[in-house]
Amino acid sequence: MSEEFKCDLERLFDISTNDSDLLTVQTTVDTGFEWQAVDECKEKISPHLRVVKDRGKIFFNVNSKDFSKVRKLRSVDNIYVVASIQYLTYNTENADTNLTLFKESVKTCSQLKKCLNAWKEITRFPGKLYPTLEDYQNVVEIYKAKKEQNKNDDKVPGSKKRGCDPKLGEENDVLSFRVSCERTGTHNFESSQVACAVGGQMQDLYHWIVDLTSYQLEVLYKITHGQVIMGLRVTPESLHRRNIKYFGPTTLRATIAYNLLSLADPKPGDIIVDPMCGGGSIPIEGALELRHSFIIGGDNHEKAVARSRLNFEALEGSFKSDLIRWDVMQLPFKNSYVDAFVTDMPFGKRMGSMFDNRVLYKKYLLELARTVRVQHGRLVLLTYDRRSMVGALQVAKNLLKVKKMLGVSMGGLNAAVYLLKRTKLTYEQFQLSANNVTKSS
Ligand SMILES: C[S@@+](CC[C@H](N)C(=O)[O-])C[C@H]1O[C@@H](n2cnc3c(N)ncnc32)[C@H](O)[C@@H]1O
The missing domain is CATH 3.40.50.150 (Vaccinia Virus protein VP39)
Known part of the structure:
Protein backbone atom coordinates (compact mmCIF):
# COMPACT_ATOMS: atom_id res chain seq x y z
CA MET A 1 0.00 0.00 0.00
CA SER A 2 1.60 3.28 -1.06
CA GLU A 3 1.72 6.31 1.26
CA GLU A 4 0.05 8.36 -1.47
CA PHE A 5 -2.91 5.94 -1.65
CA LYS A 6 -3.17 5.93 2.16
CA CYS A 7 -3.27 9.75 2.37
CA ASP A 8 -5.71 10.14 -0.53
CA LEU A 9 -8.05 7.57 0.96
CA GLU A 10 -7.90 9.13 4.42
CA ARG A 11 -8.67 12.55 2.97
CA LEU A 12 -11.60 11.15 1.02
CA PHE A 13 -13.01 9.42 4.09
CA ASP A 14 -12.55 12.54 6.24
CA ILE A 15 -14.70 14.50 3.82
CA SER A 16 -17.58 12.02 4.03
CA THR A 17 -17.21 11.78 7.83
CA ASN A 18 -17.81 15.51 8.09
CA ASP A 19 -20.87 15.57 5.83
CA SER A 20 -23.98 13.71 6.92
CA ASP A 21 -25.17 13.30 3.29
CA LEU A 22 -21.95 11.89 1.89
CA LEU A 23 -20.99 8.23 1.79
CA THR A 24 -17.60 6.76 0.96
CA VAL A 25 -18.13 3.91 -1.48
CA GLN A 26 -15.71 1.11 -2.22
CA THR A 27 -16.13 -1.08 -5.28
CA THR A 28 -14.09 -4.05 -6.37
CA VAL A 29 -13.00 -4.04 -10.02
CA ASP A 30 -11.25 -6.51 -12.30
CA THR A 31 -7.50 -6.13 -11.80
CA GLY A 32 -5.99 -4.19 -14.69
CA PHE A 33 -9.24 -2.39 -15.52
CA GLU A 34 -9.11 0.16 -12.67
CA TRP A 35 -8.79 3.14 -15.05
CA GLN A 36 -11.84 1.95 -17.00
CA ALA A 37 -13.80 1.97 -13.74
CA VAL A 38 -12.52 5.45 -12.87
CA ASP A 39 -13.60 6.74 -16.29
CA GLU A 40 -17.01 5.15 -15.95
CA CYS A 41 -17.54 6.73 -12.50
CA LYS A 42 -16.69 10.16 -13.92
CA GLU A 43 -19.02 9.63 -16.86
CA LYS A 44 -21.98 8.30 -14.85
CA ILE A 45 -21.63 10.04 -11.47
CA SER A 46 -19.80 13.32 -12.03
CA PRO A 47 -16.89 14.49 -14.21
CA HIS A 48 -15.40 16.12 -11.08
CA LEU A 49 -15.62 13.00 -8.94
CA ARG A 50 -12.43 12.31 -6.96
CA VAL A 51 -11.65 8.63 -7.24
CA VAL A 52 -8.94 6.92 -5.22
CA LYS A 53 -7.63 3.84 -6.97
CA ASP A 54 -5.81 0.80 -5.70
CA ARG A 55 -5.14 -2.62 -7.20
CA GLY A 56 -8.53 -4.26 -7.81
CA LYS A 57 -10.60 -1.55 -6.11
CA ILE A 58 -11.63 2.08 -6.23
CA PHE A 59 -13.09 4.49 -3.64
CA PHE A 60 -15.11 7.66 -4.06
CA ASN A 61 -17.63 9.80 -2.19
CA VAL A 62 -21.21 10.12 -3.29
CA ASN A 63 -24.26 11.89 -1.96
CA SER A 64 -26.62 9.26 -0.57
CA LYS A 65 -29.42 10.70 -2.78
CA ASP A 66 -27.30 9.86 -5.84
CA PHE A 67 -26.70 6.25 -4.98
CA SER A 68 -28.86 5.14 -7.92
CA LYS A 69 -26.01 6.39 -10.15
CA VAL A 70 -23.58 4.04 -8.43
CA ARG A 71 -25.96 1.20 -9.16
CA LYS A 72 -25.71 1.97 -12.88
CA LEU A 73 -21.96 1.26 -12.99
CA ARG A 74 -21.16 -1.76 -15.13
CA SER A 75 -17.41 -2.10 -14.63
CA VAL A 76 -17.63 -2.85 -10.91
CA ASP A 77 -18.24 -6.15 -9.14
CA ASN A 78 -19.16 -5.61 -5.49
CA ILE A 79 -20.22 -2.36 -3.89
CA TYR A 80 -19.66 -1.47 -0.23
CA VAL A 81 -20.45 1.54 1.91
CA VAL A 82 -17.33 2.24 3.98
CA ALA A 83 -18.10 2.60 7.69
CA SER A 84 -14.55 2.98 8.98
CA ILE A 85 -10.93 3.23 7.96
CA GLN A 86 -8.54 2.77 10.85
CA TYR A 87 -4.84 2.12 11.38
CA LEU A 88 -4.06 -0.23 14.22
CA THR A 89 -0.79 -1.10 15.91
CA TYR A 90 -0.84 -4.76 16.82
CA ASN A 91 0.61 -6.45 19.83
CA THR A 92 3.11 -8.96 18.46
CA GLU A 93 3.11 -11.03 21.66
CA ASN A 94 -0.54 -11.32 22.44
CA ALA A 95 -3.24 -12.15 19.86
CA ASP A 96 -6.07 -11.64 22.36
CA THR A 97 -5.07 -7.99 22.80
CA ASN A 98 -5.43 -7.56 19.04
CA LEU A 99 -8.86 -9.19 19.02
CA THR A 100 -9.89 -6.73 21.72
CA LEU A 101 -8.64 -3.93 19.45
CA PHE A 102 -10.97 -5.15 16.68
CA LYS A 103 -13.94 -5.27 19.06
CA GLU A 104 -13.13 -1.72 20.19
CA SER A 105 -12.98 -0.61 16.54
CA VAL A 106 -16.69 -1.50 16.25
CA LYS A 107 -17.61 0.39 19.42
CA THR A 108 -15.72 3.51 18.36
CA CYS A 109 -16.94 3.50 14.74
CA SER A 110 -18.69 6.87 14.60
CA GLN A 111 -20.00 6.35 11.04
CA LEU A 112 -21.55 2.95 11.55
CA LYS A 113 -25.11 4.16 12.23
CA LYS A 114 -25.05 6.57 9.30
CA CYS A 115 -23.85 3.79 7.03
CA LEU A 116 -26.35 1.27 8.37
CA ASN A 117 -29.20 3.70 7.73
CA ALA A 118 -27.89 4.28 4.21
CA TRP A 119 -27.54 0.51 3.70
CA LYS A 120 -31.20 0.00 4.68
CA GLU A 121 -32.31 2.67 2.26
CA ILE A 122 -30.11 1.51 -0.61
CA THR A 123 -30.93 -2.18 -0.30
CA ARG A 124 -34.59 -1.50 0.59
CA PHE A 125 -34.41 -3.86 3.55
CA PRO A 126 -37.91 -3.64 5.09
CA GLY A 127 -37.05 -5.26 8.45
CA LYS A 128 -35.73 -4.10 11.81
CA LEU A 129 -32.25 -2.62 11.73
CA TYR A 130 -32.24 -1.74 15.42
CA PRO A 131 -34.27 -4.49 17.12
CA THR A 132 -34.55 -4.55 20.88
CA LEU A 133 -33.12 -7.45 22.85
CA GLU A 134 -36.70 -8.60 23.31
CA ASP A 135 -37.34 -8.52 19.53
CA TYR A 136 -34.25 -10.66 19.08
CA GLN A 137 -35.19 -13.15 21.79
CA ASN A 138 -38.70 -13.46 20.35
CA VAL A 139 -37.51 -14.48 16.92
CA VAL A 140 -34.15 -16.18 17.28
CA GLU A 141 -35.45 -19.65 18.20
CA ILE A 142 -38.10 -19.55 15.45
CA TYR A 143 -35.41 -18.38 12.99
CA LYS A 144 -33.11 -21.27 13.91
CA ALA A 145 -35.91 -23.84 13.67
CA LYS A 146 -36.96 -22.49 10.25
CA LYS A 147 -33.38 -22.57 9.04
CA GLU A 148 -32.95 -26.16 10.24
CA GLN A 149 -36.12 -27.11 8.34
CA ASN A 150 -34.92 -25.37 5.14
CA LYS A 151 -31.27 -26.25 5.44
CA ASN A 152 -31.17 -28.01 2.08
CA ASP A 153 -32.30 -24.78 0.39
CA ASP A 154 -28.91 -23.26 1.22
CA LYS A 155 -27.17 -25.96 -0.72
CA VAL A 156 -28.05 -25.21 -4.31
CA PRO A 157 -25.66 -27.54 -6.19
CA GLY A 158 -22.96 -25.64 -8.07
CA SER A 159 -24.21 -22.30 -6.76
CA LYS A 160 -21.67 -19.86 -5.39
CA LYS A 161 -24.33 -17.40 -4.34
CA ARG A 162 -24.03 -16.38 -0.72
CA GLY A 163 -26.46 -14.43 1.39
CA CYS A 164 -29.89 -13.31 0.31
CA ASP A 165 -31.30 -10.14 -1.16
CA PRO A 166 -32.22 -7.82 1.77
CA LYS A 167 -35.17 -6.34 -0.11
CA LEU A 168 -36.89 -9.76 -0.03
CA GLY A 169 -37.06 -9.62 3.76
CA GLU A 170 -40.20 -8.84 5.76
CA GLU A 171 -41.18 -5.97 8.02
CA ASN A 172 -40.88 -8.06 11.16
CA ASP A 173 -37.49 -9.51 10.27
CA VAL A 174 -34.68 -8.96 12.70
CA LEU A 175 -31.64 -8.35 10.51
CA SER A 176 -29.48 -11.41 9.87
CA PHE A 177 -25.78 -10.80 9.26
CA ARG A 178 -22.29 -12.17 8.99
CA VAL A 179 -18.84 -10.64 9.27
CA SER A 180 -16.25 -11.75 6.72
CA CYS A 181 -12.62 -10.98 7.36
CA GLU A 182 -10.07 -10.75 4.53
CA ARG A 183 -6.45 -10.31 5.47
CA THR A 184 -3.20 -9.33 3.74
CA GLY A 185 0.04 -9.55 5.75
CA THR A 186 1.40 -11.74 8.52
CA HIS A 187 -0.43 -11.53 11.82
CA ASN A 188 -0.65 -13.54 15.02
CA PHE A 189 -4.43 -13.99 14.64
CA GLU A 190 -6.60 -15.84 12.14
CA SER A 191 -9.23 -14.21 9.91
CA SER A 192 -11.92 -16.43 11.46
CA GLN A 193 -11.00 -15.17 14.95
CA VAL A 194 -11.32 -11.56 13.77
CA ALA A 195 -14.70 -12.27 12.13
CA CYS A 196 -15.88 -13.91 15.33
CA ALA A 197 -14.68 -11.04 17.56
CA VAL A 198 -16.15 -8.30 15.35
CA GLY A 199 -19.39 -10.23 14.76
CA GLY A 200 -19.79 -10.89 18.49
CA GLN A 201 -19.33 -7.20 19.25
CA MET A 202 -21.93 -6.21 16.65
CA GLN A 203 -24.34 -8.79 17.95
CA ASP A 204 -23.97 -7.41 21.49
CA LEU A 205 -24.56 -3.86 20.27
CA TYR A 206 -27.36 -4.43 17.78
CA HIS A 207 -29.05 -7.77 18.63
CA TRP A 208 -28.91 -9.06 15.06
CA ILE A 209 -29.10 -12.73 14.13
CA VAL A 210 -25.82 -14.34 13.12
CA ASP A 211 -26.27 -16.36 9.92
CA LEU A 212 -23.19 -17.37 7.99
CA THR A 213 -25.02 -18.56 4.87
CA SER A 214 -28.33 -16.76 4.30
CA TYR A 215 -27.45 -13.40 5.83
CA GLN A 216 -29.04 -10.14 4.70
CA LEU A 217 -26.09 -7.94 5.62
CA GLU A 218 -22.47 -8.85 5.04
CA VAL A 219 -19.92 -6.77 6.91
CA LEU A 220 -16.52 -6.95 5.24
CA TYR A 221 -13.63 -6.40 7.62
CA LYS A 222 -10.60 -5.99 5.39
CA ILE A 223 -7.19 -5.99 7.06
CA THR A 224 -4.23 -4.89 4.94
CA HIS A 225 -1.25 -5.00 7.29
CA GLY A 226 -2.18 -2.31 9.87
CA GLN A 227 -5.03 -0.78 7.87
CA VAL A 228 -8.56 -1.91 8.65
CA ILE A 229 -11.51 -1.02 6.42
CA MET A 230 -15.00 -1.95 7.50
CA GLY A 231 -17.56 -1.99 4.69
CA LEU A 232 -21.23 -2.90 4.40
CA ARG A 233 -21.96 -4.80 1.24
CA VAL A 234 -24.88 -3.45 -0.78
CA THR A 235 -24.74 -5.90 -3.71
CA PRO A 236 -26.17 -9.26 -2.64
CA GLU A 237 -24.50 -10.90 -5.62
CA SER A 238 -21.36 -9.93 -7.50
CA LEU A 239 -22.41 -7.84 -10.50
CA HIS A 240 -20.19 -9.78 -12.91
CA ARG A 241 -22.77 -12.58 -12.91
C1 LIG B 1 -12.43 -17.71 -25.09
S1 LIG B 1 -13.79 -18.32 -25.90
C2 LIG B 1 -14.93 -16.98 -25.89
C3 LIG B 1 -15.76 -16.99 -24.63
C4 LIG B 1 -16.83 -15.94 -24.63
N1 LIG B 1 -16.31 -14.60 -24.51
C5 LIG B 1 -17.86 -16.22 -23.56
O1 LIG B 1 -18.02 -15.38 -22.65
O2 LIG B 1 -18.48 -17.27 -23.56
C6 LIG B 1 -13.25 -18.35 -27.55
C7 LIG B 1 -14.28 -18.80 -28.54
O3 LIG B 1 -13.67 -18.77 -29.82
C8 LIG B 1 -14.35 -19.72 -30.62
N2 LIG B 1 -13.53 -19.99 -31.80
C9 LIG B 1 -12.34 -20.64 -31.87
N3 LIG B 1 -11.93 -20.69 -33.14
C10 LIG B 1 -12.86 -20.04 -33.90
C11 LIG B 1 -12.98 -19.78 -35.29
N4 LIG B 1 -12.08 -20.19 -36.18
N5 LIG B 1 -14.08 -19.09 -35.70
C12 LIG B 1 -15.01 -18.67 -34.81
N6 LIG B 1 -14.94 -18.91 -33.49
C13 LIG B 1 -13.88 -19.60 -33.04
C14 LIG B 1 -14.51 -20.90 -29.67
O4 LIG B 1 -15.56 -21.74 -30.12
C15 LIG B 1 -14.82 -20.20 -28.35
O5 LIG B 1 -16.21 -20.15 -28.13
Missing part, protein backbone atom coordinates in the same frame (compact mmCIF):
# COMPACT_ATOMS: atom_id res chain seq x y z
CA ARG A 242 -25.51 -10.41 -14.39
CA ASN A 243 -26.82 -11.19 -17.91
CA ILE A 244 -25.72 -14.79 -18.30
CA LYS A 245 -28.03 -17.67 -17.45
CA TYR A 246 -26.31 -20.49 -19.34
CA PHE A 247 -22.62 -20.53 -18.43
CA GLY A 248 -20.03 -22.27 -20.61
CA PRO A 249 -16.45 -23.44 -20.00
CA THR A 250 -14.96 -20.00 -20.76
CA THR A 251 -17.75 -17.55 -19.97
CA LEU A 252 -16.36 -14.05 -19.61
CA ARG A 253 -17.37 -11.86 -16.67
CA ALA A 254 -19.93 -9.24 -17.67
CA THR A 255 -17.77 -6.55 -16.04
CA ILE A 256 -14.84 -7.45 -18.29
CA ALA A 257 -17.12 -7.58 -21.33
CA TYR A 258 -18.19 -4.01 -20.47
CA ASN A 259 -14.58 -2.87 -20.05
CA LEU A 260 -13.54 -4.34 -23.41
CA LEU A 261 -16.49 -2.71 -25.15
CA SER A 262 -15.75 0.67 -23.61
CA LEU A 263 -12.11 0.43 -24.71
CA ALA A 264 -13.43 0.22 -28.28
CA ASP A 265 -14.86 3.74 -27.80
CA PRO A 266 -18.26 2.90 -29.31
CA LYS A 267 -20.15 5.62 -31.19
CA PRO A 268 -23.87 5.75 -32.05
CA GLY A 269 -24.54 3.83 -35.25
CA ASP A 270 -21.44 1.66 -34.96
CA ILE A 271 -21.47 -1.96 -36.06
CA ILE A 272 -19.69 -3.87 -33.30
CA VAL A 273 -18.79 -7.52 -33.75
CA ASP A 274 -17.56 -10.25 -31.44
CA PRO A 275 -16.37 -12.84 -33.98
CA MET A 276 -15.63 -15.52 -31.34
CA CYS A 277 -18.45 -14.90 -28.94
CA GLY A 278 -18.76 -18.25 -27.10
CA GLY A 279 -21.85 -18.00 -24.86
CA GLY A 280 -22.39 -14.37 -25.79
CA SER A 281 -21.06 -12.31 -22.84
CA ILE A 282 -19.70 -9.52 -25.03
CA PRO A 283 -22.64 -9.23 -27.50
CA ILE A 284 -25.12 -9.36 -24.59
CA GLU A 285 -23.36 -6.65 -22.60
CA GLY A 286 -23.09 -4.61 -25.82
CA ALA A 287 -26.76 -5.05 -26.68
CA LEU A 288 -27.80 -3.98 -23.18
CA GLU A 289 -25.46 -1.05 -22.79
CA LEU A 290 -24.89 0.28 -26.33
CA ARG A 291 -28.47 0.80 -27.41
CA HIS A 292 -27.43 2.95 -30.39
CA SER A 293 -25.07 0.42 -31.92
CA PHE A 294 -25.72 -2.77 -33.85
CA ILE A 295 -24.12 -5.80 -32.21
CA ILE A 296 -23.24 -9.03 -33.99
CA GLY A 297 -21.87 -12.15 -32.35
CA GLY A 298 -20.53 -15.26 -34.08
CA ASP A 299 -18.68 -18.45 -33.30
CA ASN A 300 -17.69 -21.54 -35.25
CA HIS A 301 -18.98 -23.88 -32.57
CA GLU A 302 -22.62 -24.84 -32.95
CA LYS A 303 -23.11 -25.22 -29.19
CA ALA A 304 -21.60 -21.78 -28.50
CA VAL A 305 -24.01 -20.04 -30.90
CA ALA A 306 -26.92 -22.00 -29.41
CA ARG A 307 -25.86 -20.99 -25.87
CA SER A 308 -25.56 -17.34 -26.90
CA ARG A 309 -29.07 -17.52 -28.32
CA LEU A 310 -30.44 -19.01 -25.10
CA ASN A 311 -28.70 -16.33 -23.06
CA PHE A 312 -30.20 -13.60 -25.25
CA GLU A 313 -33.66 -15.19 -25.01
CA ALA A 314 -33.40 -15.27 -21.21
CA LEU A 315 -33.19 -11.46 -21.14
CA GLU A 316 -36.15 -9.14 -21.16
CA GLY A 317 -36.65 -6.77 -24.08
CA SER A 318 -35.60 -6.69 -27.68
CA PHE A 319 -32.15 -5.83 -28.98
CA LYS A 320 -30.44 -4.59 -32.13
CA SER A 321 -28.29 -7.67 -32.49
CA ASP A 322 -27.66 -10.81 -34.48
CA LEU A 323 -25.95 -14.17 -33.92
CA ILE A 324 -24.32 -16.13 -36.73
CA ARG A 325 -22.33 -19.35 -36.99
CA TRP A 326 -19.14 -18.63 -38.91
CA ASP A 327 -15.43 -19.13 -39.09
CA VAL A 328 -13.50 -16.03 -38.07
CA MET A 329 -11.10 -16.71 -40.93
CA GLN A 330 -13.89 -16.17 -43.48
CA LEU A 331 -16.22 -13.50 -42.19
CA PRO A 332 -19.28 -12.70 -44.35
CA PHE A 333 -18.40 -8.99 -44.57
CA LYS A 334 -17.01 -6.91 -47.40
CA ASN A 335 -13.73 -5.05 -46.82
CA SER A 336 -13.78 -2.09 -44.40
CA TYR A 337 -17.29 -2.78 -43.07
CA VAL A 338 -17.14 -3.25 -39.28
CA ASP A 339 -16.54 -0.31 -36.90
CA ALA A 340 -15.14 -2.32 -34.03
CA PHE A 341 -14.27 -5.91 -33.21
CA VAL A 342 -14.28 -6.78 -29.54
CA THR A 343 -13.38 -10.33 -28.63
CA ASP A 344 -11.98 -12.74 -26.13
CA MET A 345 -9.58 -14.91 -28.14
CA PRO A 346 -9.29 -18.69 -27.75
CA PHE A 347 -6.47 -19.34 -25.33
CA GLY A 348 -3.67 -21.77 -24.93
CA LYS A 349 -3.98 -22.58 -21.25
CA ARG A 350 -7.63 -23.34 -20.92
CA MET A 351 -8.63 -24.14 -24.49
CA GLY A 352 -6.76 -25.10 -27.65
CA SER A 353 -2.97 -25.24 -27.78
CA MET A 354 -0.29 -22.55 -27.94
CA PHE A 355 1.05 -23.97 -31.20
CA ASP A 356 -2.34 -23.66 -32.91
CA ASN A 357 -2.61 -20.12 -31.68
CA ARG A 358 0.62 -19.08 -33.38
CA VAL A 359 -0.73 -20.02 -36.80
CA LEU A 360 -4.34 -19.15 -36.13
CA TYR A 361 -3.82 -15.72 -34.57
CA LYS A 362 -2.11 -14.51 -37.77
CA LYS A 363 -5.05 -15.68 -39.88
CA TYR A 364 -7.62 -14.21 -37.46
CA LEU A 365 -5.88 -10.87 -37.34
CA LEU A 366 -5.60 -10.53 -41.12
CA GLU A 367 -9.31 -11.29 -41.57
CA LEU A 368 -10.26 -8.78 -38.86
CA ALA A 369 -7.96 -6.19 -40.47
CA ARG A 370 -9.61 -6.84 -43.86
CA THR A 371 -13.15 -6.31 -42.61
CA VAL A 372 -12.67 -3.51 -40.07
CA ARG A 373 -13.05 0.09 -41.29
CA VAL A 374 -9.92 1.53 -42.89
CA GLN A 375 -8.41 4.35 -40.77
CA HIS A 376 -11.24 4.44 -38.17
CA GLY A 377 -11.80 0.82 -37.17
CA ARG A 378 -10.84 -0.45 -33.70
CA LEU A 379 -10.02 -3.90 -32.41
CA VAL A 380 -10.08 -4.82 -28.73
CA LEU A 381 -8.64 -8.27 -28.20
CA LEU A 382 -8.26 -10.12 -24.92
CA THR A 383 -5.71 -12.92 -24.96
CA TYR A 384 -3.76 -15.17 -22.63
CA ASP A 385 -1.27 -15.92 -25.36
CA ARG A 386 0.82 -12.77 -25.80
CA ARG A 387 3.53 -14.56 -27.75
CA SER A 388 1.15 -15.63 -30.52
CA MET A 389 -0.33 -12.13 -30.53
CA VAL A 390 3.08 -10.49 -30.92
CA GLY A 391 3.81 -12.77 -33.91
CA ALA A 392 0.44 -12.02 -35.50
CA LEU A 393 0.87 -8.26 -34.98
CA GLN A 394 4.20 -8.42 -36.77
CA VAL A 395 2.50 -9.91 -39.85
CA ALA A 396 -0.36 -7.37 -39.75
CA LYS A 397 1.79 -4.36 -38.75
CA ASN A 398 0.97 -2.33 -41.87
CA LEU A 399 -2.76 -2.75 -41.26
CA LEU A 400 -3.04 -2.52 -37.47
CA LYS A 401 -1.26 -0.31 -34.93
CA VAL A 402 -1.16 -0.99 -31.19
CA LYS A 403 -2.71 1.98 -29.37
CA LYS A 404 -2.77 0.51 -25.89
CA MET A 405 -1.90 -2.71 -24.08
CA LEU A 406 -3.24 -3.55 -20.63
CA GLY A 407 -1.95 -6.34 -18.42
CA VAL A 408 -4.97 -7.86 -16.68
CA SER A 409 -5.52 -10.68 -14.25
CA MET A 410 -8.19 -13.24 -15.14
CA GLY A 411 -8.94 -15.78 -12.44
CA GLY A 412 -5.30 -15.74 -11.36
CA LEU A 413 -3.92 -16.00 -14.92
CA ASN A 414 -2.05 -13.15 -16.56
CA ALA A 415 -3.76 -11.95 -19.71
CA ALA A 416 -3.42 -8.94 -21.99
CA VAL A 417 -5.86 -6.64 -23.70
CA TYR A 418 -4.74 -5.06 -26.96
CA LEU A 419 -6.42 -1.99 -28.38
CA LEU A 420 -5.53 -1.80 -32.08
CA LYS A 421 -6.38 0.87 -34.59
CA ARG A 422 -6.74 0.25 -38.35
CA THR A 423 -4.23 2.13 -40.53
CA LYS A 424 -5.06 4.02 -43.76
CA LEU A 425 -3.70 1.27 -46.00
CA THR A 426 -6.47 -0.50 -47.91
CA TYR A 427 -6.53 -4.26 -47.81
CA GLU A 428 -6.02 -4.39 -51.59
CA GLN A 429 -2.86 -2.26 -51.29
CA PHE A 430 -1.65 -4.50 -48.50
CA GLN A 431 -2.22 -7.63 -50.61
CA LEU A 432 -0.50 -6.06 -53.59
CA SER A 433 2.60 -5.17 -51.61
CA ALA A 434 2.62 -8.63 -49.98
CA ASN A 435 2.44 -10.24 -53.48
CA ASN A 436 5.27 -8.03 -54.76
CA VAL A 437 7.46 -9.04 -51.82
CA THR A 438 6.75 -12.73 -52.52
CA LYS A 439 7.54 -12.33 -56.27
CA SER A 440 10.80 -10.41 -55.73
CA SER A 441 12.05 -12.94 -53.20
